[in-house]
Amino acid sequence: MSDVKKKKKKKKKEEEEEECKEEEEEEQHVKEDEKHSECVLLRGIFKLGKKSHDVLLSRTKLTWIPIVPENPTGEACVPQPGVLLLRDVYAVKVKRRRAAGQQSGGAVLGVALFCCRRKGRLLEADTLHLHNASTEHTHTWYNTLKDLITGPSSRPRYLKVFINPSSHKKEAVHIYREHVAPLFKMADVRTDITVTERKGHALSVMKECKLDGYDGVVCVGGDGSVAELCHALVVRAQLDAGSPEKPVTAVLPLGIIPAGSTDVVSCSVHGVRDPVTAALHIVLGHLQQVDMCSFSSLGQSVHFGFSAMFGFGGQCLARAEKKRWMSSSRRREYALVKTLARLRPEDCQLSFLPAKKSIRDKEPDSEVDESWMTNQGLYLSISIMSVPCLSPHTPRGLAPNTSLANGSAALIAVGNTSRSEFIKHLKRYSSSSGQFSFSFVETHDVSAVRIRPRSLVAWPEEESEEEGESKTSPIIQSEAAAFPWNIDGELMEIANEVLVRVHPRLITLYGEEVDESESTVSCSCI
Incomplete structure (x- = not known):
């Protein structure tokens, strides 16, 4: 073996040993932190309900164990401890006995911890009462608990x-x-x-x-x-x-x-x-970083948001906006039925940049043209969504395979098909799954999308129901005509091509990511 190869092998071995050493040190630090966090800071006797408990407080949790008298038969009885994580406590107050109308003062009764209890994805407010009449004992616990729960920045x-x-x-x-x-x-x-x-x-x-x-x-x-x-x-x-x-x-x-x-x-x-x-x-x-999209046309920024619908979704919203005097549910159903009755595709050029080909560290204009994929044709609906878009009407979401912060968006392009087949596609959103298992539906994970209508064709502002009037022929407008877009539920009319680009973790929201809504409500419109 040559000296060069020996040196390379030795260097690689040293690097691997160094990595192992760093991992061991990191594990040791984690263990020490865990041990430190579990050290008992306070221990005392409180009543929970009518029973006395031995209560222990560490930096991360509160634990209470019922105090059980010795069994005369000698049989061991091991009570189950209760545990409350301090990360779930949002307030702590001193409990006092006050007369009716008394605003302050009063005999000390103990400490109340206000916390959340999880029930699936639902968070419910709850209270843990620790009873102890000692003023000094109560205030020691109150001050320590207050410091611990106000610590998280x-x-x-x-x-x-x-x-x-x-x-x-x-x-x-x-x-x-x-x-x-x-x-x-x-x-x-x-x-x-x-x-x-x-x-x-x-x-x-x-x-x-x-x-x-x-x-x-x-x-x-x-x-x-x-x-x-x-x-x-x-x-x-x-x-x-x-x-x-x-x-x-x-x-x-x-x-x-x-x-x-x-x-x-x-x-x-x-x-x-x-x-x-x-x-x-x-x-x-609770914080969750979330991807957002920028929407621009001819180099001018239009909006920042999470989702956009072109074609059917935009047309539905445009019709609904003209009936603001209706209730929201009636308005939504009216627009859905009318748009389905006058269903027509948009002729456009659809280009997208697959997420795996994204060049995120460079300026948008520096991406090479060859990385874009382009399709030309008739589309009934085109949707771009950087979040799952869960709702009571779509329990699994409009884009069920999209997470909040994966750096990509779901592109769902529905090609031209019959009204009956399109309705089948829509109905599957409100039931189980399979909404994408149609030959006329294509889905992609993308980092950018460009939609360029081939002709400025707008649909009639008012539909007449008089016999003999055409209900399928588009009306050719002037160059100022605009296409309706549904961007996060807001109607925007844009006359030219639209560029949608995903920006990873552009905003932080209070909450936590979910895979599927627990709502069982389904849309009854179709």
């Missing part, structure tokens, strides 16, 4: 809250006051509230207000409100960084309190449409 202390009073059934203000505000108050979270008055109000406030003192932003509303605030957070980050052309990661996390009709983003990050669950994720500081 991800837990917010001051939040900017936006409430859309017009969302869905105009219940947002009630939802906030009844279900969210009490939890924020209990967790000592201060709030600065803005009740929005119009579309774009939250965006204008976010562009101008000082964000230094806030730990996060909260949106109480539907998908439209969420889309506006997500867009606003990224735009504000761009303004602060002096980078209007390039997306900048949002500085503050966003909490979403569902108060809309579908609440797609909320369902995707919480798994359930429940304001208490959403509020508990916020006060406990």
Whole structure:
């Protein structure tokens, strides 16, 4: 063996030994940290209910064991301990006996720990009462517990809250006051509230207000409100960084309190449409980094969001927007039926960049043309989604194989087919699976998509039901005509090609990623 090969082999062996040594040291540090976190900080006697318990407190959990008198028969009785993880505790208070109308003072009764209990994806508020009449003993435990639960930096202390009073059934203000505000108050979270008055109000406030003192932003509303605030957070980050052309990661996390009709983003990050669950994720500081998409046309930024629908989805929303006087469910069903009745494909060029071919460290314009894949043809629907898009109407999500932060989006392109086959495809979203097992449906994991309509063809603004009028022929418009797009549930009309690009972990949301919604509600429209 040559000296060069011997040296290479020796060097490789030394590198492997060094790696093993680093791994062993890291494992040792982890073990020491775990041992340190499990050290008992306090131990005392408290009553839980009517029974006395031996209670132990470490840095990560509270454990209580019933105190059982010795059995005269000598048989050993080993009681089962109770455990509460401190990561699930959002507030601790001193319990006192007070007379009716008494606001302060009173005899000390012990400590109350306010925590969350998990029930599937649902988080429920719960309380653990530790009874002890000793003032000194109680305050020692209270102060130690308070220090431990306020330690995590991800837990917010001051939040900017936006409430859309017009969302869905105009219940947002009630939802906030009844279900969210009490939890924020209990967790000592201060709030600065803005009740929005119009579309774009939250965006204008976010562009101008000082964000230094806030730990996060909260949106109480539907998908439209969420889309506006997500867009606003990224735009504000761009303004602060002096980078209007390039997306900048949002500085503050966003909490979403569902108060809309579908609440797609909320369902995707919480798994359930429940304001208490959403509020508990916020006060406990559960954070989830999420991918977002930028939407641009002819080099000009249009929006930042999570999902977009071209063709059927855009046409449905455009029709629904013209019937705002209807209830949301009636409006949705009307638009769905009308669009299916006048079903027609869009002739366009569809180009996409597969996720595995993404060159994320370079500027967008530096990607070589050969890496794009292009198809030309008739499409009934094209959807791009960087989140699963769970909702009560689609329990498994519109894009069930997409996660919140995998750096890619799902492209679902539905080619031209018969109305009956297209309806079969749609119905499978609300049942089990198999919505993509059609020859006319193609799916891809992508990092960018470009949609270029071949001709500016717009559908009629008003449909006449008079006999003899054509209901299938498109109307050729002028160059100013625009195609309807459904971007995060908001209607946008764009006349030219649209470029959609995925930006990994562009925003942080309060919540945790889910694989599938627990909702069993299905759409009855079809």
